[in-house]
Amino acid sequence: METRNKRPPEGLLFEVSRPGRRGADLPPLDVPADGKHHLDRRFRRDDIEGFPELSEVDVVRHYTRLSRLNYAIDLGLYPLGSCTMKYNPKINEKVARLPGFADLHPQTPEEMAQGALRLMHSLERALAAVCGMDRFTLQPAAGAQGEQVGILMVRAYHQDKGNPRQVVLIPDSAHGTNPASAHLAGYKVEQIPSNARGCVDVEALRKRVAEDVAVLMLTNPNTLGVFEGEIETVARILHDRGALLYMDGANLNAFVGQARPGDMGVDVHHLNLHKTFSTPHGGGGPGAGPVGVKKILEPYLPAPVIERDGDTLRLRHDRPKSVGRIRSFHGNFGMFVRAWAFILAHGPDGLKRMSETAVLNANYLRKRLEKTWHLPYDEPSLHEVVFSDKNLEATGVRTLDVAKRLMDYGFHPPTIYFPLIVKGALMIEPTETESREELDLFVDALMAIDAEARQDPDLVKNAPHTTPIRRLDETTAARQPILRWMPDPKNT
Amino acid sequence: METRNKRPPEGLLFEVSRPGRRGADLPPLDVPADGKHHLDRRFRRDDIEGFPELSEVDVVRHYTRLSRLNYAIDLGLYPLGSCTMKYNPKINEKVARLPGFADLHPQTPEEMAQGALRLMHSLERALAAVCGMDRFTLQPAAGAQGEQVGILMVRAYHQDKGNPRQVVLIPDSAHGTNPASAHLAGYKVEQIPSNARGCVDVEALRKRVAEDVAVLMLTNPNTLGVFEGEIETVARILHDRGALLYMDGANLNAFVGQARPGDMGVDVHHLNLHKTFSTPHGGGGPGAGPVGVKKILEPYLPAPVIERDGDTLRLRHDRPKSVGRIRSFHGNFGMFVRAWAFILAHGPDGLKRMSETAVLNANYLRKRLEKTWHLPYDEPSLHEVVFSDKNLEATGVRTLDVAKRLMDYGFHPPTIYFPLIVKGALMIEPTETESREELDLFVDALMAIDAEARQDPDLVKNAPHTTPIRRLDETTAARQPILRWMPDPKNT
Amino acid sequence: MPGVHRYLPLSEAERAAMLRAAGFSRPEDLFASIPEKLRLKGALDVPGPLAEQDLLAELQGRAAENRVPDPRAQFLGGGAYRHYQPSIVDHLLQRTEFYSSYTPYQPEISQGTLQAVFEFQTLICQLTGLDISNASMYEGASSLAEAILMADRLTPKKRTLLSDRLHPEYARTVRTYLAHIGMEVQTFGHRADGTADPQQAAQALAAGASSLVVQHPNFFGCVEEIETLAAAAKQAGAHLIVAMNEPISLGLLEAPGAQGADIVVGEAQGLGVPLSFGGPYLGFLAARAAFMRHMPGRLVGEAKDVDGRRGYVLTLSTREQHIRREKATSNICTNEGLCALTASIYMATLGKTGMMDLARHNHAKAAYARTRLEAVVGLQFPEPAPFFNEFVVRLKGSATDAVHRLAEKGILAGLPLARYFPDRDRDLLVCVTEMNPKAEIDRLADEIGRL
Amino acid sequence: MPGVHRYLPLSEAERAAMLRAAGFSRPEDLFASIPEKLRLKGALDVPGPLAEQDLLAELQGRAAENRVPDPRAQFLGGGAYRHYQPSIVDHLLQRTEFYSSYTPYQPEISQGTLQAVFEFQTLICQLTGLDISNASMYEGASSLAEAILMADRLTPKKRTLLSDRLHPEYARTVRTYLAHIGMEVQTFGHRADGTADPQQAAQALAAGASSLVVQHPNFFGCVEEIETLAAAAKQAGAHLIVAMNEPISLGLLEAPGAQGADIVVGEAQGLGVPLSFGGPYLGFLAARAAFMRHMPGRLVGEAKDVDGRRGYVLTLSTREQHIRREKATSNICTNEGLCALTASIYMATLGKTGMMDLARHNHAKAAYARTRLEAVVGLQFPEPAPFFNEFVVRLKGSATDAVHRLAEKGILAGLPLARYFPDRDRDLLVCVTEMNPKAEIDRLADEIGRL
Numbered sequence A, B: 001m002e003t004r005n006k007r008p009p010e011g012l013l014f015e016v017s018r019p020g021r022r023g024a025d026l027p028p029l030d031v032p033a034d035g036k037h038h039l040d041r042r043f044r045r046d047d048i049e050g051f052p053e054l055s056e057v058d059v060v061r062h063y064t065r066l067s068r069l070n071y072a073i074d075l076g077l078y079p080l081g082s083c084t085m086k087y088n089p090k091i092n093e094k095v096a097r098l099p100g101f102a103d104l105h106p107q108t109p110e111e112m113a114q115g116a117l118r119l120m121h122s123l124e125r126a127l128a129a130v131c132g133m134d135r136f137t138l139q140p141a142a143g144a145q146g147e148q149v150g151i152l153m154v155r156a157y158h159q160d161k162g163n164p165r166q167v168v169l170i171p172d173s174a175h176g177t178n179p180a181s182a183h184l185a186g187y188k189v190e191q192i193p194s195n196a197r198g199c200v201d202v203e204a205l206r207k208r209v210a211e212d213v214a215v216l217m218l219t220n221p222n223t224l225g226v227f228e229g230e231i232e233t234v235a236r237i238l239h240d241r242g243a244l245l246y247m248d249g250a251n252l253n254a255f256v257g258q259a260r261p262g263d264m265g266v267d268v269h270h271l272n273l274h275k276t277f278s279t280p281h282g283g284g285g286p287g288a289g290p291v292g293v294k295k296i297l298e299p300y301l302p303a304p305v306i307e308r309d310g311d312t313l314r315l316r317h318d319r320p321k322s323v324g325r326i327r328s329f330h331g332n333f334g335m336f337v338r339a340w341a342f343i344l345a346h347g348p349d350g351l352k353r354m355s356e357t358a359v360l361n362a363n364y365l366r367k368r369l370e371k372t373w374h375l376p377y378d379e380p381s382l383h384e385v386v387f388s389d390k391n392l393e394a395t396g397v398r399t400l401d402v403a404k405r406l407m408d409y410g411f412h413p414p415t416i417y418f419p420l421i422v423k424g425a426l427m428i429e430p431t432e433t434e435s436r437e438e439l440d441l442f443v444d445a446l447m448a449i450d451a452e453a454r455q456d457p458d459l460v461k462n463a464p465h466t467t468p469i470r471r472l473d474e475t476t477a478a479r480q481p482i483l484r485w486m487p488d489p490k491n492t
Numbered sequence C, D: 001m002p003g004v005h006r007y008l009p010l011s012e013a014e015r016a017a018m019l020r021a022a023g024f025s026r027p028e029d030l031f032a033s034i035p036e037k038l039r040l041k042g043a044l045d046v047p048g049p050l051a052e053q054d055l056l057a058e059l060q061g062r063a064a065e066n067r068v069p070d071p072r073a074q075f076l077g078g079g080a081y082r083h084y085q086p087s088i089v090d091h092l093l094q095r096t097e098f099y100s101s102y103t104p105y106q107p108e109i110s111q112g113t114l115q116a117v118f119e120f121q122t123l124i125c126q127l128t129g130l131d132i133s134n135a136s137m138y139e140g141a142s143s144l145a146e147a148i149l150m151a152d153r154l155t156p157k158k159r160t161l162l163s164d165r166l167h168p169e170y171a172r173t174v175r176t177y178l179a180h181i182g183m184e185v186q187t188f189g190h191r192a193d194g195t196a197d198p199q200q201a202a203q204a205l206a207a208g209a210s211s212l213v214v215q216h217p218n219f220f221g222c223v224e225e226i227e228t229l230a231a232a233a234k235q236a237g238a239h240l241i242v243a244m245n246e247p248i249s250l251g252l253l254e255a256p257g258a259q260g261a262d263i264v265v266g267e268a269q270g271l272g273v274p275l276s277f278g279g280p281y282l283g284f285l286a287a288r289a290a291f292m293r294h295m296p297g298r299l300v301g302e303a304k305d306v307d308g309r310r311g312y313v314l315t316l317s318t319r320e321q322h323i324r325r326e327k328a329t330s331n332i333c334t335n336e337g338l339c340a341l342t343a344s345i346y347m348a349t350l351g352k353t354g355m356m357d358l359a360r361h362n363h364a365k366a367a368y369a370r371t372r373l374e375a376v377v378g379l380q381f382p383e384p385a386p387f388f389n390e391f392v393v394r395l396k397g398s399a400t401d402a403v404h405r406l407a408e409k410g411i412l413a414g415l416p417l418a419r420y421f422p423d424r425d426r427d428l429l430v431c432v433t434e435m436n437p438k439a440e441i442d443r444l445a446d447e448i449g450r451l
């Protein structure tokens, strides 16, 4: 009996293209087509080789069909650890598309863009309140760029004091962007080991921190979902030696309204609006990575900054000590609108309830799973919990297999093989927007997979079985990369 | 090996409901909650038993999951004969949602609603031009209601002449709404047989038309997709005896810009904006069934009608001879906006090209299929073509099986078992918005199914195999109807 | 390229090739079956074509010609109601699988629509307190006509009684529908407080009727005494038909089914369907189980597939025109499916508490407006009966003039009853919903006071 | 119910039950791992909560505070471009499967995104005339910085040369990125006609550099002589990096790759991405095949599944931060995926002829505007070189004042260069696109004439 629909898979744009089709009509040209400013032949192209030709209908069908090959948050739990895949409120999509925002040109004179500037100003202040920091920049396009800006500010600060220092310390459990960003800021990266509890080893830190250390990049809660309980001590150690504390705030969803980086001795940190504040991930982006700082770092913020001038808000560019621009224009404004709407929708209690629920859901999952699945670090969990495939060792089933098999149960898998300090990690972050029944269904699936692994390991190892495409040969793909479509020589 | 995703099917709203959840928050009440106008207890309810309680997330997931169980025009060919399932331009959805239209209250004073009235007026005039009629009413909510209005006008016309007459003649190939609408207008319905060519039998008609006949309801092109070539003669026969000619214009897509009902002797006809003019079908509706009339019937149009009064347009209610209202307010205005946008997008040449392409696609399919599939009426096809399952008689495979098997090939089946004059009819209408490759894929599928029927009939008889749900027991469903969810007595 | 249009996939070359493949030499030949003299010679007299950019500008221009006050300052009701549509409703409606699909004739690939309709039927039953509901009808007025016909199918008496408090457009539509099928339509009067008069109803019923029709809340906003009227109808062996056009009221008012109504029918636009200048709207029809096989319109029922899975199908179609032709229970075919989906998503989003809170808010705001207006000297309230979110205020002068004068102040004050009742020139029907903040209600009262 | 929020599914009861099931007695205990003294005592100082109805009103109010002239009368460019977005683009973007999904780490359930990115990479290659493209970067300026770093990875010279005709914000961003990684940034000058000077470039190159950077069309609108510059770069063993921020120009201008550019990088917002006050936008980076393993950002490649079906995967990830940490080719992780999809749908919709026609129209309209302005006495055009849809006009007085005065006439005349170059106080950068009808161009010229 058949199982797969017999319609051939959707071809590439270039394959479904047909010469002579068009998907858009332009208004008739209402000015002379050619005049004295005619552009010389040598500047012009007479074809865009291979470029597709489709009708509007063809385009709509192509992308509608493609969309059906994706999983989505609106289809179910999307428990990617450290990614905070929460529900994206639809009203946020609507307000971000208000013509007053969506059609606003970034070069619009300030006087005509006060609504946008006010929104950015309000968001900055709200983030400062949430994080207990003195000031924010909204410019960074994502978390990684926020890290980069943050470390550049740290550098400028030390520079001002006469010595930029050489080293950035990063725990071995940190996200890859931390070292990459530190490197871009011209620093040497040194790893700090985690202790048995998965937290930064304070003694090792104390030993290491010297005049050459500029800053420690600490993720809190860390990538195990564990709160860095000794963070104050950490801050003191650093500050005593003139170093600063950077916090990677990607996991801020864990304690919004419960605690604030600013109260923990953090000097500078980024957060991800596309995580904690629910701006949609868009299949990879866009995001936004605002950076919060304490007073001491304010002079170094990227220019421009928004400042009040009577009743009008102005963009100040004259910031002599600024680290400068990190991008063009004012940042990912469309994400600011969404994040601001998200904050307004929740209010103070709602935000607090948000983190409480995220942590409750993670702990509920943990409790229901920990008897069956191996918990490498038995520490209190906040917003996420990390398991491993250790208990399945005998079966030969690995984390990757479990991830793929979850697809057959209708779930997106958790983050796998991260953090690196856990072998075969399964990093599960449910977020606050999951219902109990969805969590229970997920638990049932993981329990069933554990049983399958023992009874019929091949069923799991060959998973997924029910997806539009099954496991792909990524090795060959990387060895002989095909990164673009090329016309079939046969047809040309 | 497994084939179906293991996630349980989405439950009913009432099953996924959880007490205490809410999907919407209201603005705080800014007036006294209770005053002297407090509503007495005896008028009030204190519960809506069984009503669902869901969070916004639950609702979004519920309907997103349900949506994925549907086929859609944006996923491929939707060849339902007589339904004109063409692409629904997205811009039409956008303009229909402009606040100036979508938020306009039907009781808005005329002076404040000139934009809407102008749009309706323009649409009326454009339809009159397309159909060669003198005047249109946009009031009917769908084709059937248009028929009803049309026949009521015919009745009023005859009444005015002193005798409403008793009989409405309808060919045996007509759509079921024709007799049903005639009946609602208080007429006795008599069938007129089709001749060997599938068209109305002119001789039979000539014999039958007498003083008691009010009107003939003729579908043109008829439900075989064939143009009623003798329509002028038909009109003459009727007119000679004081009877009128009603045309069912559901199939207007076949000759827009090529010919006009008004030039064929038609006195009154409806058309379906949700067919020829591409307003979306919405899984069953809404539609709109404007009715065009010749001068002689104008006095009987439903009230109100739009009329110029200097620069302003007014709704005239004082129409003594009007058949009256057939519904509240001004008709399905949202559909008018879409249809008007559709007409503007095409223009005169575009509309002509639309029908030409619809007919081309139908004839292309016909040519490619007619050698293999039985063509009960070998007459020139316009926008659609009707095949039958005759050639498969020996295999035991029936039209229904073919329809279901098409689903396994990723297609929506054609209209089946209609028109009634064809045994085992497969009524195929591709419309103009299909590409050649989509048509070819469909032909390949029907060819493959023909082969399967001969080699492995059970494969076809047990189809579909790849749909979320397989064949349903409709007999039991009708014998013991369950028309609503009821709380499970076990749980209460 | 004249022929190549963004909505038409075929290129000129494909067109030519297919024409040849189909056995034609010229495009005109495709229409050879249309007699030459019927072939249109000239071009159609319609505007266009417009590029999408120009099309959008054109329609934006049209929309802008509708010069209406801010929604917060509108107080129009009278059969269509202003309510806030949560953003997820339209977001979900724009799933092409919902809006671009046809009537679910093929259940295997239409379960999304079918389950949603089954849920709609259930939600309507829960709101109205009745046993069954259909999948939707055109709109309120024609649905009422269908309900009257249905009642007479079950209990043929060829006579119906309409309350004179019924929406005039509904009454007019009923007469149009019933004009030629030998059913008599009679109206009965109301009491001084503005509600339908049970006595007069009883008298009229004495002569026999298949149905007694009362609108609730009625056209003038008054909440009706359903129980009393139901008793009178029952007594006379007639069916009580309750017509409603403000479904939000059912979040506060007792379910008519629980009060003895046999049929509840009307307009459900209020459940999140856009005002859209009067349509598309959402007719609904709920009734006691006895009416099941007499129902007009589509019905969705539960069924099992060959593997035992639960699914949904269109059922009891032997009632319908495509099977029964002139003997069908109605001529309806295309209904208002997407509006029913709109209402379902709306109801699911508000949920039980939301619906009940919203109804309370509407009533409280209308009550506040009424109280504020009562404080204005010289105004009268011809219908003193309890109301939901709508009531009539009698001004000192012409209500039509008042509406125009307040429009200059950016207020759309309500519906002048003169539109339907020339003799009620000073009467204004005012509707207040959650869309009207207190500040605007105050402004309305102040400005009316200043008239 | 304080705790029950529309975005939080759990009811109070479920919350309590789950808390117990998880082994906690009070919600606070969930945070026991946070030292008591770090626990926030008071409530956060943020506004809200707002019901959706109020939220919408609040943001509509904010949006309305942006008082800008009608889009048809706007002539702003300077790095962001006004183009018409066909309605299908946003309709398709709103498919939740596209916008609510994460980076496609799990290809089996992400083929929609992966195939779309693979198509994006191809479209960018076709437009630029180069071999490879990545899956998107943040925006134009930082992408340029990444390109310079990439060039120096392949050919380490620790030195880059920037044309002084580069967008000032791009130049500033490059300096920020390169400030501390031991790369020298030097600029070279331009010719009288406003284009980058190949001579000066050659001189600067003599000292050695890994890349020569020129914007095309440049910040002042001038079309550059790519071939000449490419020759100079090649000669010196440097890579020519062409920075672009108006992708529509590629519908008319020869593909830089075909003119000798090694890398084409920049801003692709013009491909249907909303202006949105500056972001999110779409950085793109295309290069010759030699750069493949030096590319920053994500790359999607073709692969086969176990059943031999063609599919797509994220590939060459050993370049990336999650594997290589500080040795990665970039720190980028989250990119601008949805903007890349926007651009892909936009390009697919316009298609080959649409893109080329649109570019012609843009140029024709800008040329017309320029001609109209040239007819105004007293105006000057400091950059006489050929242009695409943007050029500088030197007014008789302050351009900033002019912009404000024309704003009162409902025209946003352009970008005063004083914003970046205090010494160019009278210069106005004017951009004309398909969004500007002739009538508005005429009005602009007339009003400038009246100044």
Ligand SMILES: Cc1ncc(COP(=O)(O)O)c(C=O)c1O
Pocket (backbone or CB within 6 Å): A082, A083, A142, A143, A144, A145, A175, A177, A178, A219, A223, A248, A250, A251, A272, A287, A288, A289, D332, D333, D334
């Ligand atoms: C812990 C952590 N740090 C940093 C990042 C980088 O943030 P972005 O992807 O927004 O650049 C992420 C995101 O995956 C993360 O999880």
Ligand SMILES: Cc1ncc(COP(=O)(O)O)c(C=O)c1O
Pocket (backbone or CB within 6 Å): B082, B083, B142, B143, B144, B145, B175, B177, B178, B219, B223, B248, B250, B251, B272, B287, B288, B289, C332, C333, C334
């Ligand atoms: C030939 C014909 N007549 C009438 C109708 C009825 O139109 P509607 O469904 O809009 O009421 C249809 C629609 O199916 C039809 O195909």
